[in-house]
Amino acid sequence: MEAETDVDVCAKWSETLRVYHNTSCELENELQSRHDLGRSEFEVLLILSRECGAAAGGKAKMKDIEAEMYLSQSALSRTVTRLEKAGLVTRAACDFDRRANFLMLTPAGLERFEAAKPTHRAVLVKHLVDTTASQPAAACSR
Amino acid sequence: MEAETDVDVCAKWSETLRVYHNTSCELENELQSRHDLGRSEFEVLLILSRECGAAAGGKAKMKDIEAEMYLSQSALSRTVTRLEKAGLVTRAACDFDRRANFLMLTPAGLERFEAAKPTHRAVLVKHLVDTTASQPAAACSR
DNA sequence: TGACATCCAATGCGCGTGCATGTAAGGTTC
């Protein structure tokens, strides 16, 4: 079953690439143009909004967020810096472990996130519910 | 079926991200460390080796390659430049349309590709045959 | 207390990417 596995695996990878590429490109484009948010930035907001419940003004440690994302420590650090500059998030030192940082959603951050959520959902539904919907190997935005 | 679709779609995306991330990171690492090839570079060689049959010394137009990859025109151009510098590929002008470039696999390129192929296959099999194999959200190389 | 390993986050650096643009070569129309 060597050759057979070969073909299956290549086709499966190809399919994964297609879905990943189409979805993530459109996610990036839509989030960026409609809400001025990158994919990573949105994801951080998403995690924050879950972490303590949006009402509580989500709050989480950098390390915990990092563990939930496919992002290096340095990339997360910079993503948070961008979010902070945009006023969507606040860094707060942890009193019990001054190495660690807490991250908090600001009201503006929560608002931005809530606004972007439907966009996010719509793109996912479009590309993932009926996988054949985005069949062509559509490039990023061209 | 709103909420249900929501959950399904998020889980599916999450799963896709996991598989994509784990597979592509390991692909990148393995190809780079064992064969000094990036993922895009390998893919170009792969396409070339198919295009006219490896024995014929694969040959294809840039545009045709671009159409088969999830890569922008500029990124492909630079990837080919890297391959050319490494002596794995040759650019050749097309006599009938001097805008177009043909791309040819050199013997060294074919050799490198054949050497890397098993590595590529092994990674795909590892991550895609039994999807639960790489369950943890393993980061890139950490 | 002092020496050393470990952990968290920030930063310098290089790389590959996409977008926008530039350049050269068709193709079309008059």
Add this chain to the structure above:
DNA sequence: GAACCTTACATGCACGCGCATTGGATGTCA
């Protein structure tokens, strides 16, 4: 053949990423 649009590829540029390193805070052990 002149004016114009389109196509193929290369290149300037900015950006986000990962890796390696740094610096400060903790923990541990003698």
